[in-house]
Structures are given as structure tokens and as C-alpha cells.
Amino acid sequence: MSDEEIRVWKRLMHSDSPPFGNYRDLGLSNTRKMFSGALRGKFAVPGYNFYNLEQLRAIMAGCAGTDSPVILQVLERNLNDASVRSITHMVKGIIVSRNDSVRAVVALHLDHGTSFESCKRCVDVGFSSVMIDGSQLPLDENIELTRTVVDYAHKYDVCVEGELGAISGATEVATREEMYTRPSQVDEFVKATKVDSLAISIGTAHGPSKSRLKDAPVQLRLDILDEVRARVGDFPLVLHGASGVPKQYVEILKRYGGQMEGASGVGDDQLKAAVKKGICKANFDTDIKLIFTATERECLAENPKEFDPRKHLEIAEARVSEYVRNKNRVLGSQDMGRYCH
Numbered sequence: 001m002s003d004e005e006i007r008v009w010k011r012l013m014h015s016d017s018p019p020f021g022n023y024r025d026l027g028l029s030n031t032r033k034m035f036s037g038a039l040r041g042k043f044a045v046p047g048y049n050f051y052n053l054e055q056l057r058a059i060m061a062g063c064a065g066t067d068s069p070v071i072l073q074v075l076e077r078n079l080n081d082a083s084v085r086s087i088t089h090m091v092k093g094i095i096v097s098r099n100d101s102v103r104a105v106v107a108l109h110l111d112h113g114t115s116f117e118s119c120k121r122c123v124d125v126g127f128s129s130v131m132i133d134g135s136q137l138p139l140d141e142n143i144e145l146t147r148t149v150v151d152y153a154h155k156y157d158v159c160v161e162g163e164l165g166a167i168s169g170a171t172e173v174a175t176r177e178e179m180y181t182r183p184s185q186v187d188e189f190v191k192a193t194k195v196d197s198l199a200i201s202i203g204t205a206h207g208p209s210k211s212r213l214k215d216a217p218v219q220l221r222l223d224i225l226d227e228v229r230a231r232v233g234d235f236p237l238v239l240h241g242a243s244g245v246p247k248q249y250v251e252i253l254k255r256y257g258g259q260m261e262g263a264s265g266v267g268d269d270q271l272k273a274a275v276k277k278g279i280c281k282a283n284f285d286t287d288i289k290l291i292f293t294a295t296e297r298e299c300l301a302e303n304p305k306e307f308d309p310r311k312h313l314e315i316a317e318a319r320v321s322e323y324v325r326n327k328n329r330v331l332g333s334q335d336m337g338r339y340c341h
């Protein structure tokens with residue numbers, strides 16, 4: 001038995017930590033208190049996806065810097081065995097190197113896990129929250145898969161997000177009636193799986209084209225949200241695909257050679273209405289990528305002699321950070337971290 005295996009075995013036998021460490025040792029929180037704080041304070045916790053160190057720093061500056069709780073998210077397809085552990089250490093490094101007046105409330109979350117194995121892998125290395133997306137499965141299979149992940153994750157007090165109803169990447173599919181969450185299935189799903197939060201499909205889509213009407217903002221089906229709330233009360237509900245796809249950045253992207261057709265996002269008014277009606281987590285992925293890439297295109301085109309990457313990365317980081325601060329104001333999450341401990 002190698003030293004590493006012995007270490008793992010000891011941990012399994014003698015402590016409640018998962019094999020490669022507990023998320024608390026990384027300075028992370030799970031999402032339970034964040035969501036109870038959000039429901040009490042009538043705000044939503046932002047879930048921001050990140051793809052590199054600069055985006056992570058920008059998100060942390062925009063959240064921890066204004067005492068907003070934050071859920072840092074990584075997509076399953078961006079993880080392999082090597083990177084999953086580097087991500088936890090990168091996040092820990094950023095948390096401990098910040099000098100905020102109040103302790104940052106940060107969760108590290110797997111976005112759209114598709115199997116028990118990938119959720120387990122993230123729990124085992126110190127993620128504090130995982131999503132298991134069984135929305136493509138028949139209801140009974142979705143329940144079974146989600147329940148298996150919950151049973152494992154809860155052993156280590158890691159939270160689990162499930163999904164009912166499909167949140168597609170293709171607008172025409174996402175807006176078909178059968179893709180919306182069926183409120184009649186929600187309480188059965190929540191009770192049978194013991195999941196901690198639930199992503200529901202109320203008219204958003206992944207990617208930069210979210211509306212069924214060209215160049216028009218998304219119209220959320222708040223009636224479905226009302227119906228779901230009537231059945232599950234104060235249960236944490238999650239809105240995926242919440243990016244606003246800001247016009248000014250679509251224009252910058254296009255001006256400097258990028259292509260993005262049919263861009264449309266969720267307007268801040270729609271987002272506010274959803275939060276008011278009980279959405280307590282909103283996910284942003286497209287906006288982070290769009291703002292970062294548009295800014296890099298602009299900087300590289302405007303400064304052809306500059307080859308030091310720090311110059312354009314710095315500007316992209318600052319713009320993402322500014323975006324995050326503004327979006328948090330829409331969600332009402334700034335200054336709310338103190339209520340989430």
C-alpha cells in the first residue's frame with residue numbers, strides 16, 4: 001500500500017472528510033446557509049462559471065470585495081483528473097490571499113454533472129456543492145440518479161442541485177412547451193431525492209441566443225415559477241442561463257472580428273422579477289466568456305505591438321469584475337455575505 005493510499009484509508013476510517021480533503025479546509029462553505037439567507041433576505045446568490053485564473057480573480061473581487069456570497073462554478077466537461085485538484089487549490093489560493101474586511105462566503109460547485117462518478121470525484125477533492133443533471137432522463141431514473149449522488153454528497157455535508165425540465169442550448173427546443181418544468185413533478189422529485197436545490201426550466205436557454213424572438217429579451221414564464229413555489233414553498237430554486245448578453249460587448253466582439261448572431265439575453269427587469277418570486281440562485285456563464293473574449297479581441301487589435309499578455313488580461317479582468325459587481329446589485333446579493341455564515 002502506498003503512502004497516499006494509507007493516507008486515504010486513514011481519512012476514510014477516522015474522519016468525516018472525503019478522501020482528498022474537506023471543503024472547509026479550503027476556506028469554502030456549502031450552499032445551505034447561502035440559500036436560507038437568500039430566501040430570508042429576498043435576494044439571489046450568483047453562480048459564476050470561470051475558465052481561468054483571471055476570471056476567477058475578477059469574480060472574487062466583484063463578490064468578496066462587496067460582501068456578496070458567491071458560487072464559483074466549473075463545467076464538468078472542463079474537468080479531467082489533473083485539473084480537478086488544481087482547481088480546488090487555485091480557489092483556496094485566491095481565498096487566502098484576499099484581504100477582505102469580512103470573511104468571504106464562497107462555494108465551489110460542479111455545474112451540470114452528468115454521472116455519479118463525476119459528482120463523487122468533485123466531492124472527493126473538496127468541492128462544496130455539485131449539480132447532477134438528470135433532466136434528460138425519464139423522471140424515475142432522474143430521481144434514482146439524483147438520490148444516489150445526494151446519499152454520497154450528504155455524508156460529507158456537500159450540497160446537491162438537481163434539475164427538472166430541460167434547459168437547452170437551442171432556443172427553438174428550449175421554448176417548446178414540453179421542455180418547461182412540470183410543477184406537478186416538483187414536490188415528488190424534491191421529497192424522493194432529498195436534493196438541496198433545484199434548477200427549473202422557465203424559459204431560459206444556455207448560450208448567447210436565449211430568446212425565441214430575434215433581438216428581443218427573454219420572457220420568463222413566471223407563472224410556472226409561481227406554481228412551483230405554491231407546491232414547494234421556501235425551497236431553493238435555481239435559474240440557469242441567466243446571462244444578459246450585453247449589447248455593448250456583442251458589438252465590441254463583432255467590431256474586432258468576432259461572430260455572434262441572434263444574441264439575446266435575460267433582461268435585468270426579468271431577473272429582478274424572478275428573484276422577487278423566489279429564485280435564490282442565478283447562473284452566469286455566457287456573459288463571463290463574452291466580456292472576456294470581446295475585451296481581449298479589442299485590446300489585441302488596438303495594440304498590435306503589445307505582446308505581454310498581462311496587459312490585455314488585466315483589462316479583461318477589470319471589466320469582468322465591474323460586470324459582476326453590477327449583476328450582484330440586480331440580484332441584491334451585495335452586503336449579504338454576513339447573513340450567510
Ligand SMILES: [Zn+2]
Nearest residue numbers: 206240241283
Ligand atoms: Zn446550466
